[in-house]
Amino acid sequence: MTxxxxxxxxxxxxxxxxxDPNMPVLWAIRDIIGLTGTKYGCGSGLCGACTIHVDGxxxxxxxxxxxxxxxxxxxxxxxVEAEQLKTKWAEHNVPQCGYCQAGQIxxxxxxxxxxxxPTDGQIDEAMAxxxxxxxxxPRIKAAIKAAATENAEA
Numbered sequence: 001m002t003x004x005x006x007x008x009x010x011x012x013x014x015x016x017x018x019x020d021p022n023m024p025v026l027w028a029i030r031d032i033i034g035l036t037g038t039k040y041g042c043g044s045g046l047c048g049a050c051t052i053h054v055d056g057x058x059x060x061x062x063x064x065x066x067x068x069x070x071x072x073x074x075x076x077x078x079x080v081e082a083e084q085l086k087t088k089w090a091e092h093n094v095p096q097c098g099y100c101q102a103g104q105i106x107x108x109x110x111x112x113x114x115x116x117x118p119t120d121g122q123i124d125e126a127m128a129x130x131x132x133x134x135x136x137x138p139r140i141k142a143a144i145k146a147a148a149t150e151n152a153e154a
Contacts, residue, residue, distance in 0.1 A: 006066050010035070011079025017066070025069050026050045026061030029076055037077035037102050041131075048130030051103035052076055058110040077102035082109040085147040092143040096134035104130050108144050117148050 006017045008028065015033050029035050029052070041049030043062050050061035053075040054068075085108055095101050104127070111118055111126035118126070123144050132140065 006070055008033075008066065008069060008074060009072070010074045011076060012073075019066060021067035021070075022065050024062050025052065025064045025066055025074065028066055029061060029074070035076050035078050039099060039102055041100070041103070046129065046131070047100070048103040048107060049100050051106040051130065053080065053106060053110060056110065056113065058107050075106075077106060080106060080109050082112075084151055085109055085112065085143070088143040088147040088150070092139045092146065094136050094139045094143050096132075096136055100130065100132045100134075104132065104140055108140070108147075111144070112148060112151065117152055118144070 003018055003020050006019060006021060008015045008017060010029065010033060017028055017032055019028055019032060026038060026040060029038055030040070038052055038061055039049040040062065041047035045060035045063040048060070051058050052061045053059070054064065055072045082105060085105060089095070089101070089105060107127055107130050111123065115122055120141070123141055127140065
């Protein structure tokens with residue numbers, strides 16, 4: 001039995017995949033499409049390393065199946081429009097090992113898209129579930145606040 005072809009819209013481009021509709025979109029993005037910026041972390045949706053946007057909403061790629069994203073816009077770290085955030089990330093020396101950074105930036109970008117001037121509580125809530133083993137949480141929050149401030153001044 002063959003799998004039905006699935007057409008995914010990823011970072012503005014259509015990809016036709018011959019894959020199981022129940023496959024996690026993380027594996028389709030990484031192994032079939034070849035975009036490896038989105039990371040596999042825990043496989044249970046608990047660490048946030050696999051965070052992607054589906055129609056602008058942050059979702060865990062390891063828990064989201066292909067059939068759930070057909071007909072929707074999927075955005076990965078390679079396609080997210082968050083240059084200001086990425087700049088502040090570097091300026092605040094957020095990355096240490098760097099493994100969680102794609103997921104962290106994806107969650108932060110979704111927050112700033114909806115809440116341009118987030119409070120500390122809103123940042124904490126949006127970033128909950130994104131684990132950083134290196135413990136750079138204060139720098140993550142500072143980078144988000146700096147990006148929000150600079151965006152507000154622009």
